[in-house]
Amino acid sequence: MQIHEIHGLLLLDPAKRPEPGFIRVEDGRIVEIQPGERRRSEDAGVLHTGASSIICPAFIDAHLHLPQIGSIGADGLELLDWLQRVIYPAEAWWGNGGASHLLELAVGNMVDQGTLGFAGYLTSHGEVNAAAVRRLENGAGLPGRLRWIAGRVAMDREAPEPLVREDLARAECRPPVPISLPDPPAETGRRRGSVSVNPRFAISCTDELLAEAGWFVRDRVESGSPIHVQTHLAESLAELARVRELFPDDPNYTSVYDRHGLLTDQTLLGHCNHLTAEEWGLIAERRSVTVHCPTANVFLVAGLFDLDAARDHGVRVGLGSDVAAGADVAMPRVARAMIETAKLRKMTIAPNAWVPTPADAWAQMTKGNADALGWNDAGRLEIGGAADLLALTPPASWLDEHLIGRLLYNWSAELISARIVDGELMDEPARQC
Ligand SMILES: [Zn+2]
The missing domain is CATH 3.20.20.140 (Metal-dependent hydrolases)
Structure with a gap:
């Protein structure tokens, strides 16, 4: 399913705390990034990831x-x-x-x-x-x-x-x-x-x-x-x-x-x-x-x-x-x-x-x-950037100044609540071993 908007805590810079906001996506590209809360939409292409979910580059x-x-x-x-x-x-x-x-x-x-x-x-x-x-x-x-x-x-x-x-x-x-x-x-x-x-x-x-x-x-x-x-x-x-x-x-x-x-x-x-x-x-x-x-x-x-x-x-x-x-x-x-x-x-x-x-x-x-790798449009939340994104949903208690350290040192794929590849929401992949 193509995603048009994603709402959550935007990790614009891993050295700073993520802020509430939304990202608008067109044709696999980020076309708008706005801070603040927005009214909930029932549009199928709008993804609300939750109050403590972090949107970050994949x-x-x-x-x-x-x-x-x-x-x-x-x-x-x-x-x-x-x-x-x-x-x-x-x-x-x-x-x-x-x-x-x-x-x-x-x-x-x-x-x-x-x-x-x-x-x-x-x-x-x-x-x-x-x-x-x-x-x-x-x-x-x-x-x-x-x-x-x-x-x-x-x-x-x-x-x-x-x-x-x-x-x-x-x-x-x-x-x-x-x-x-x-x-x-x-x-x-x-x-x-x-x-x-x-x-x-x-x-x-x-x-x-x-x-x-x-x-x-x-x-x-x-x-x-x-x-x-x-x-x-x-x-x-x-x-x-x-x-x-x-x-x-x-x-x-x-x-x-x-x-x-x-x-x-x-x-x-x-x-x-x-x-x-x-x-x-x-x-x-x-x-x-x-x-x-x-x-x-x-x-x-x-x-x-x-x-x-x-x-x-x-x-x-x-x-x-x-x-x-x-x-x-x-x-x-x-x-x-x-x-x-x-x-x-x-x-x-x-x-x-x-x-x-x-x-x-x-x-x-x-x-x-x-x-x-020479991908100057990837790995970042920026206008014009590729919409290859993750939503991470850590425990709310992690949302402090040590958030990134907590994510790194407690890493589990279970923390990922959504994957968006080229603007498309992926199905939850089957675990393989
Ligand atoms: Zn090698």
Whole structure:
């Protein structure tokens, strides 16, 4: 059902208390925001969320792997072993009959937890993932038409044959790196997604494959239709050591991507836990985005992202669940882990570390992530903004100066009383596990 008006407590700024008001929506966009109470309307398109319900932008996840949604919780392995023993078999299954079910599960779990936009990875299968992005774009059989950036993973070594097969055969089927973007649904004419180029990480990509990805990205920039790049950088120390063996002539890990033109202002670099000052400087110069994945970093004992280094170098930061290394698709729990990582650093290695407030963390998973993904009309309650919204109904006793902290630290999907995606009120999604 299309929503025309939503009444409730408007969370215009997470650092301030929400105020009563209403939002008017047309064609999936916010066209008016007004403070104050209004007379109750019985119009079916007017949503009254209740006196203590908070209207806020839906959450955005800046890094996750949809095919890994069923692989959460395989603990005790280092990144590279975990990939070989847990993740690559799961990704092979995605390409061998599992994609449809796993896609529904991933989108369903995101919607359940209030995530209505994401940047993510698929697998290295071309046809299967072309079908997956068509489903993402038209919402067929999925619980919602999320906003998305997603790409086929490029990889041509150090993984099982079914996952490297297509890129090894690339000479016969250029260009293999991206998949084409489907048409928007006829009903709205609005696109919700874009495809990205996702070289998995330097270990699983030869120089030839990285070069091919870089050429494709450069062509897109030069033709005026730039494309996002998603990859992983400096997640664990064992990964760093292997990259040094594979690319002995590069001064550092970041330079491997830069040498191939893969650091642009639309590049999302997952993790970035172990960077030198020189690498931070290079990322700043290229205006690329680092994506902090705090739950995943702890799960794989990979490292602690240095928010201070990012701030000191003026590098943009996104926040991602990185499912399945991250054990939780719920962005409020990832935002909480962002605070906890900063506190851990402050207690141990960096006494002067900046610790985000709950309001900072909340802003990061909404407006901050929208900005990181280049969605300047998302993650905020502003006129012209996208009507991807949540109504949250916490206990009335939470409505004090600690509201945002209470929401983050007591997070449950039960707090969500309504989800509005592209101006449409969604049915309560079925819980899946
Ligand atoms: Zn990842």
